[in-house]
Amino acid sequence: MPGQHTEYAFETAIEHHLTTAGGYVTGDRDGFDAHRAIFPADVLAFIRATQPDEWAYLEGIQKAKAEEMLLYDLCRALDSEHEGCLSVLRHGFKCFGKLFRVAYFAPASGMNPETKRRYEANRLSVTRQLRYSAKHGNTLDATLAVNGIPVATIELKNPMTAQTWRHAVTQYKIDLDSTQLADALAAGAPIIITTLQKFPFVTEKLGDQLFFESIREDAVADSGLRQAALANTMENFGYVFRKALEGLFIDRMDQNEEITAKFMNEERFRDAVSQHLLKDVYDHIRNEDAAEGIFR
Numbered sequence: 032m033p034g035q036h037t038e039y040a041f042e043t044a045i046e047h048h049l050t051t052a053g054g055y056v057t058g059d060r061d062g063f064d065a066h067r068a069i070f071p072a073d074v075l076a077f078i079r080a081t082q083p084d085e086w087a088y089l090e091g092i093q094k095a096k097a098e099e100m101l102l103y104d105l106c107r108a109l110d111s112e113h114e115g116c117l118s119v120l121r122h123g124f125k126c127f128g129k130l131f132r133v134a135y136f137a138p139a140s141g142m143n144p145e146t147k148r149r150y151e152a153n154r155l156s157v158t159r160q161l162r163y164s165a166k167h168g169n170t171l172d173a174t175l176a177v178n179g180i181p182v183a184t185i186e187l188k189n190p191m192t193a194q195t196w197r198h199a200v201t202q203y204k205i206d207l208d209s210t211q212l213a214d215a216l217a218a219g220a221p222i223i224i225t226t227l228q229k230f231p232f233v234t235e236k237l238g239d240q241l242f243f244e245s246i247r248e249d250a251v252a253d254s255g256l257r258q259a260a261l262a263n264t265m266e267n268f269g270y271v272f273r274k275a276l277e278g279l280f281i282d283r284m285d286q287n288e289e290i291t292a293k294f295m296n297e298e299r300f301r302d303a304v305s306q307h308l309l310k311d312v313y314d315h316i317r318n319e320d321a322a323e324g325i326f327r
Contacts, residue, residue, distance in 0.1 A: 041187045042159050042172060049157045058158030058176060065165040067106050071098075073154060073179030074105065078131055081149045085129045092127060101126050105133070109180070120177065134177050154178050242287040243304075249279050250312045251319075260316040265309070272309050 049055040062070050075098055079086050090097040108114045108124035123132040135149040155177060160170040173185040250256055250272070259271040277295070284291040294301050 038172065038187050045173065045185075045187070046157055046159060049155075053155075055155045055157045055175075058156035058161075058174070060158050060161050063158070063161055063163075065163060067102060068109075068163075068181065069102070069106070070156070070158075070176060070179035071102055073156065073176070074102065074133065075179075077133065077152060077154060077178040081135065081152050082131060085131055088129055089127055101131065105131075116180065116182065120180065120182070133180055242283065242290055243308075245283060245286070246276075246279050247308055247311060247315075249282070250276065250308065251315050253279075256312065257316050257320075260313050261320055265313045268313055269309050272312065273305050276305055276308065 046057065050057055058070065059072075062072050064071050078101070086097075089101060093100050104126040105119070105124055108119050109116055114124070120134045121136075123130050125131075132149075134153055135146070137150055138146040141147050155175070156179075158174045158176065159172065161174045162168060162170050163174075171184045172187045174181050175183040175185070253275065256272060256275055260268050263271075280291045280294050294304060
């Protein structure tokens, strides 16, 4: 099947799963406002459906300018250092003295039909190849939004086309215009970098990605680990590697205390990181040694 191992096929698979099993709908990339960094039609549709009284009040005051004023105050709150994306999603925003909600969370019970109805009105969308700036044609592989507000961007890489998560980190850091990307997306939206490998990275900061990369480079350069990798199977190497990995995190703790604490204290996270880095480091050392052997 042509294209089955490409990132396009990976995008298709993710979109299909989210829309058939995850409660998402396919977003309209043409409906994205790159200047406001939202999907205005989705925002307005949600507010009209869930808060008709508040909307009628605003429309009564502003008439034809109601939509414009609502979106202006929403974007002001999203861009604010004191509010931001997560705060607006949780607590809403003010417009002409009225509180408008942009999302409703699951009610504690189903006893209140109106609360349940509003929660069920949430619209989750996944939009592929979103052009995030009006200044150029760069696109994001996928963008997740809640009621028209982007909450995460996704960069997909396929090892079968010689692309790994490291290429995605470089792309976000260098290839994409980081200033325009930050301006184009709601403040606080995390970056999700995933591959067809087992361990996707989900982070709000590229610094976290670079921290993992530094740990990997330290492991590859460690003479004891290099000897162990060349002399053992991956399974046996794992015993040595896991013991050494804790020390590598501690050595760099001052660079990222949050991730180090999570690694030390959360077993599932530690196991996932260890397993991913184990294979990565083991393969890198052995492949590097094999390549050097050709020229010996």
